[in-house]
Amino acid sequence: MRDDRLASLGCGPVSRRRLLGGGLALSAATFLPACKPRMSGLLTGADTHPADYPTVKAVEFMGRYLFERTGGRLGIKVYAGGQLGSETDTLEITSFGGLDFNRVNFAPLNSIEPMTLPFSLPFVFESVAHMRRVVDSAVGDEVLATLEPHGLIGLCIYDSGARSFYNTRRAIRTPDDMAGLKLRVPASDLYVAMVNALGANAVPIPFGEVYQSLAQGVIDGAENNWPSFVSARHYEVATYYSLTEHLLTPEALVMSKTSWDGLSPDDRRLVREAAKLSVVEMRRLWDQRVTEAKATIAASPVAVNAVEKEPFAALMRPVWDQFITTPAQKSVVERILAMREG
Structure with a gap:
């Protein structure tokens, strides 16, 4: 990662310890101490999916919502396409406050929090409707809450398809x-x-x-x-x-607890509100994308x-x-x- 990319994340000078094939150029241990979480202004997010993917668009929707509701005081810049490394890399960075938001599949969460494993079991969900019903219930909220001891605030749960x-x-x-x-x-x-x-x-x-x-x-x-x-x-x-x-298996949008703790109570409520609304947008885009993919395969x-x-x-x-x-x-x-x- 070039110095200007580190600067865009609010990071000062750091030493390089390892290359991660075109992605993150630093180990989390080296990268994180030099990064300063942003409590206002442009918050940062990471996603390994490409820029036009429904989860990326949903977090951008969330950023626009925050921007409008705060008169431009808060917004979100999403680094899509794995620009900042793999989900495992960015998850560690987020947990230490180097990133504000991160969209990750539940699979890498399984290794840090056993309570996320039930959502990853084969054939545990009988349909997309069943999965959405579960993650929208108290069960989804309870599973997301188990991430807090790991430095992560679970905000919402997105689809990952069947x-x-x-x-x-x-x-x-x-x-x-x-x-x-x-x-x-x-x-x-x-x-x-x-x-x-x-x-x-x-x-x-x-x-x-x-x-x-x-x-x-x-x-x-x-x-x-x-x-x-x-x-x-x-x-x-x-x-x-x-x-x-x-x-x-669904996907989660998490926020760094370090960044979360730096927000005012009103801003925390606003972030949760924006995250909940982003789920609706993500599902709309996802269902549209599935329909288009099926048409491509039919032809x-x-x-x-x-x-x-x-x-x-x-x-x-x-x-x-x-x-x-x-x-x-x-x-x-x-x-x-x-x-x-x-």
């Missing part, structure tokens, strides 16, 4: 169809356990390497939501998309097939038992299941 499997070899209709398939997963113990339990072989590789790996036969497939399947152009090489919808050679989910979900009990081990976690899972329509 993730399904796609591959180059065959349609997946039953778990037997997954046997022997090499499927890319993120670097997550939970994802690895899920795919292996379904009978396939989990291959953790970076998202940016998936297209080439599919084209060269290094992997047979991967899993993701409709918009990502299209935007990453994976549909050009993986022509089978099977609607397992195994994960509906492509990709074969899309429905899936009976129960045989897949039945294989997840050992995975749930592996990751859900405390009474508090089990209580959250029970409350999630109780909100199903069926």
